[in-house]
Amino acid sequence: MPEELAIGLDIGASKMAFAVVNGRGCILDHRTLPTSSGDSVDQTLDRIASQLEQLLAAHERCAAIGIGVPGPVDSDQGLALNAVNLNWRELPLRDELAQRLARSLPIYVDNDVNVGAIGEMLFGAARDMTDFVYLAIGTGLGGAAVSKGAILRGATHSEMEIGHVSIDPVKGRPCSCGLRGCLEMSISGKGLVAIAREHIQDFPQSELSMDDLTTQSIIRCADQGDPLASLVLRQAAAALGVACAWCINLFNPESIVLGGGLIHALFHLLETDMREALRVRCLPGSLEYTNIMLSQHADAALGAAALVWYQRQKEAEK
Numbered sequence: 001m002p003e004e005l006a007i008g009l010d011i012g013a014s015k016m017a018f019a020v021v022n023g024r025g026c027i028l029d030h031r032t033l034p035t036s037s038g039d040s041v042d043q044t045l046d047r048i049a050s051q052l053e054q055l056l057a058a059h060e061r062c063a064a065i066g067i068g069v070p071g072p073v074d075s076d077q078g079l080a081l082n083a084v085n086l087n088w089r090e091l092p093l094r095d096e097l098a099q100r101l102a103r104s105l106p107i108y109v110d111n112d113v114n115v116g117a118i119g120e121m122l123f124g125a126a127r128d129m130t131d132f133v134y135l136a137i138g139t140g141l142g143g144a145a146v147s148k149g150a151i152l153r154g155a156t157h158s159e160m161e162i163g164h165v166s167i168d169p170v171k172g173r174p175c176s177c178g179l180r181g182c183l184e185m186s187i188s189g190k191g192l193v194a195i196a197r198e199h200i201q202d203f204p205q206s207e208l209s210m211d212d213l214t215t216q217s218i219i220r221c222a223d224q225g226d227p228l229a230s231l232v233l234r235q236a237a238a239a240l241g242v243a244c245a246w247c248i249n250l251f252n253p254e255s256i257v258l259g260g261g262l263i264h265a266l267f268h269l270l271e272t273d274m275r276e277a278l279r280v281r282c283l284p285g286s287l288e289y290t291n292i293m294l295s296q297h298a299d300a301a302l303g304a305a306a307l308v309w310y311q312r313q314k315e316a317e318k
């Protein structure tokens with residue numbers, strides 16, 4: 001029997017990535033489209049459907065589609081509940097796309113961080129693990145927990161919001177969620193920039209300037225030993241240590257997998273301080289058991305395709 005293929009689609013704030021993937025995680029075709037925030041919801045859905053039709057025509061063996069979407073998702077119903085950057089609220093993404101496609105095939109929708117965790121579990125750093133936590137460190141900080149091989153699901157689809165655990169709700173930096181002192185405001189792209197902005201007046205000798213305060217400039221300066229950039233990294237490392245300690249004490253995972261382009265770029269700068277922050281917060285015995293490792297896959301569309309194989313497995317177990 002010819003091998004079945006899956007289409008993975010990651011819908012990000014600035015671009016959408018499509019991949020045709022086989023059951024071993026090999027990418028056979030990969031395409032991207034700009035997300036284009038000027039489009040209406042219908043126009044975006046039409047563009048997605050048109051790209052999917054092209055891939056389905058080019059790869060007849062595609063048997064299902066997996067989609068990763070930012071924000072909370074009702075994966076049973078295929079609903080994108082609140083993708084803020086896309087202006088999608090309560091959008092029946094699965095059914096809207098099914099109506100637009102000529103071929104009838106299963107479409108699975110899940111949160112983008114859950115999809116990243118599933119990609120690592122099937123094809124990446126967490127291969128063959130049944131209990132692990134995945135932290136996505138990019139513009140923000142997201143998390144997913146896998147217990148006995150299944151993604152942990154919450155009552156209202158807002159589980160594992162580790163980025164919005166507040167460590168200083170009174171004096172901390174304000175977060176877009178409305179709270180103060182969220183971990184995301186220390187360990188994420190926007191967190192690094194916010195820490196640097198807060199302390200820049202105290203470091204007149206720093207190479208960093210208000211005109212060029214980006215994650216790239218902070219990492220570059222930290223690599224050169226710049227005192228402000230080093231302080232930013234120390235604070236970010238401590239926050240990552242707190243996030244990992246929470247996850248270890250709550251879930252007792254085999255591994256914490258750190259994903260996202262940002263953490264791959266700066267892990268060498270914060271690993272030592274992060275491990276110290278962890279050591280003083282973890283229950284004895286748990287920390288020694290837990291590996292902290294970088295993810296293997298940068299391609300979010302691969303994770304979205306992995307969602308297809310994951311859901312197939314779950315359906316077979318029922």
Ligand SMILES: [Zn+2]
Binds near residue numbers: 164
């Ligand atoms: Zn927050």
